[in-house]
Amino acid sequence: MSIKVGTVFSYQDLPDVSNYPFIINKQQNKQIFVRKGLFVFTESKEGFLIGIVERILLLNEYFSDGLTIKAYDENTNLNIIKGLFPSDDFEFAIAIVKCLGIIKFNEDNTEQVEAISRMTYPANPGSSVYLVDESILNQFIGFDTEQGLLLGNVKVTEFKALVNMDRLLNKHLAILSISGGGKSYLTSVLIEELLARETGTPVVVLIDVHGEYLYLQNISQLKEKIQVYDTTYFQISTSKLSPWSFKKYEQQISPVQIRELSKYVQELKNKEETNGKYSISDLISHIEEDPDTNKSTKQALVGWLTELDRLHLFGATENPNIKNAINEGRMLIFSLEKEINIKKKQIIVDYLCNRLFYLRRMDSIPPFFLIVEEAHQFCPEAAQSKAISKSIIETISREGRKFMACLCLISQRPKKLSTTALSQMNSKMILNIKNPYDLKHLMDSSESITKRYADMISTLGVGEMLLMGNAINYPVFIDVRKRKFQSKSEDVSLTDVCLSWQKKESE
Ligand SMILES: Nc1ncnc2c1ncn2[C@@H]1O[C@H](COP(=O)(O)OP(=O)(O)OP(=O)(O)O)[C@@H](O)[C@H]1O
Numbered sequence: 061m062s063i064k065v066g067t068v069f070s071y072q073d074l075p076d077v078s079n080y081p082f083i084i085n086k087q088q089n090k091q092i093f094v095r096k097g098l099f100v101f102t103e104s105k106e107g108f109l110i111g112i113v114e115r116i117l118l119l120n121e122y123f124s125d126g127l128t129i130k131a132y133d134e135n136t137n138l139n140i141i142k143g144l145f146p147s148d149d150f151e152f153a154i155a156i157v158k159c160l161g162i163i164k165f166n167e168d169n170t171e172q173v174e175a176i177s178r179m180t181y182p183a184n185p186g187s188s189v190y191l192v193d194e195s196i197l198n199q200f201i202g203f204d205t206e207q208g209l210l211l212g213n214v215k216v217t218e219f220k221a222l223v224n225m226d227r228l229l230n231k232h233l234a235i236l237s238i239s240g241g242g243k244s245y246l247t248s249v250l251i252e253e254l255l256a257r258e259t260g261t262p263v264v265v266l267i268d269v270h271g272e273y274l275y276l277q278n279i280s281q282l283k284e285k286i287q288v289y290d291t292t293y294f295q296i297s298t299s300k301l302s303p304w305s306f307k308k309y310e311q312q313i314s315p316v317q318i319r320e321l322s323k324y325v326q327e328l329k330n331k332e333e334t335n336g337k338y339s340i341s342d343l344i345s346h347i348e349e350d351p352d353t354n355k356s357t358k359q360a361l362v363g364w365l366t367e368l369d370r371l372h373l374f375g376a377t378e379n380p381n382i383k384n385a386i387n388e389g390r391m392l393i394f395s396l397e398k399e400i401n402i403k404k405k406q407i408i409v410d411y412l413c414n415r416l417f418y419l420r421r422m423d424s425i426p427p428f429f430l431i432v433e434e435a436h437q438f439c440p441e442a443a444q445s446k447a448i449s450k451s452i453i454e455t456i457s458r459e460g461r462k463f464m465a466c467l468c469l470i471s472q473r474p475k476k477l478s479t480t481a482l483s484q485m486n487s488k489m490i491l492n493i494k495n496p497y498d499l500k501h502l503m504d505s506s507e508s509i510t511k512r513y514a515d516m517i518s519t520l521g522v523g524e525m526l527l528m529g530n531a532i533n534y535p536v537f538i539d540v541r542k543r544k545f546q547s548k549s550e551d552v553s554l555t556d557v558c559l560s561w562q563k564k565e566s567e
């Protein structure tokens with residue numbers, strides 16, 4: 061039995077096709093008082109019209125005339141009005157509902173939604189308004205009650221937000237908010253859900269810039285499933301790089317020098333003793349040994365390559381072996397926590413993304429879900445801050461879907477994130493964003509983010525998100541659930557850290 065919460069009526073120029081007002085029932089159950097964000101429905105000429113309460117107004121005829129109230133306030137006491145007249149009885153609340161869509165039920169099973177369509181006719185004044193039941197909301201929003209990822213509760217309800225994994229990941233995902241908005245927290249909730257699935261889950265690959273997810277490897281229920289690699293272990297296999305990759309890493313290398321380099325690379329590959337595997341220092345020695353080449357080209361090439369060698373990244377073998385690691389793991393964390401050199405970080409991300417995407421295209425590894433924290437560092441918008449990894453991240457965002465290479469970009473500065481990449485992130489989890497430039501950039505990159513949504517995004521609290529895009533049929537606000545496994549550093553305050561430093565110094 062649906063619970064009635066009010067009656068549609070005519071107010072100002074409403075109802076129209078997109079909005080309708082209703083008078084909120086005064087004798088409503090205290091537990092379910094009508095609030096902003098509640099899903100309601102009414103029967104219109106087209107079927108069941110589902111909407112969301114967007115505004116609530118409180119009206120009282122007794123207190124509508126400013127001059128009368130002022131006069132009473134100055135000479136007597138407003139409570140006298142309340143004593144003399146039944147002013148409280150004249151108070152009533154109006155809810156303004158934003159219409160979302162029409163649902164039609166299956167004739168044999170009135171619990172089963174058969175079709176969802178757009179509304180083309182307003183709600184009828186006089187008709188009753190009811191709360192939407194959980195099962196109907198699940199079907200309307202497109203939640204997956206059987207295998208969905210439990211991310212939290214639908215706002216102002218107790219209904220579970222169970223998001224279908226295929227819909228969420230297949231067309232990529234962006235998680236955006238101001239710093240401290242709860243992106244990493246939400247990501248760990250998502251990871252908990254993905255790792256809890258028995259089968260049919262892509263391998264999670266996480267680029268952990270600040271080492272925020274390393275706590276996961278100490279959780280006894282998860283550690284079997286997680287493999288952590290940090291930058292000290294990470295090594296690029298030089299022989300897997302094409303000569304043009306070197307130009308990507310050292311942009312000043314000229315095309316003529318690249319042509320020369322190609323010759324050396326080929327020679328080294330064919331050399332019996334290298335077995336097709338060589339490090340960057342092998343390449344440098346090989347160039348230095350060559351008596352024929354023009355001296356200045358040789359010097360320049362050796363100079364560029366020596367500079368790259370100083371990054372201690374380019375060896376003969378690949379560490380870890382990406383293909384084996386992915387095939388064996390459920391989740392791989394690449395921690396960049398100890399690395400401060402941004403160029404080195406970008407090269408690592410570039411190499412990883414290239415290898416993952418290549419191996420996936422060849423069907424040599426299973427589908428993966430690649431999460432990039434601080435994505436604006438690796439795929440920035442501005443032409444002047446050319447990031448080495450930008451091109452491959454944009455490529456995966458454009459083409460990854462066809463190969464089940466799923467991407468999740470996380471950023472606290474959407475404006476600084478490549479528009480090309482952002483516009484391909486079909487599902488978006490948006491937590492609080494205050495900066496008007498970031499909001500505008502979001503509106504530009506996604507037509508479903510209207511001015512009204514932008515206003516709501518700027519007032520979200522920590523742990524509240526707007527989920528929109530391919531993952532669901534209609535944007536929905538969700539209270540992100542608490543994570544099951546805690547990070548030790550989570551509740552550490554500034555005072556705690558200062559105290560432990562003082563203690564350390566006094567010892
Ligand atoms: N759903 C939630 N429930 C409870 N606490 C939360 C929730 N989301 C975030 N928090 C808390 O808010 C704080 C900031 O969260 P988090 O580190 O995820 O922010 P962030 O958006 O990743 O920030 P940054 O951009 O700086 O990395 C953390 O201390 C976290 O514990």
Ligand SMILES: [Mg+2]
Nearest residue numbers: 243244245272
């Ligand atoms: Mg974070």
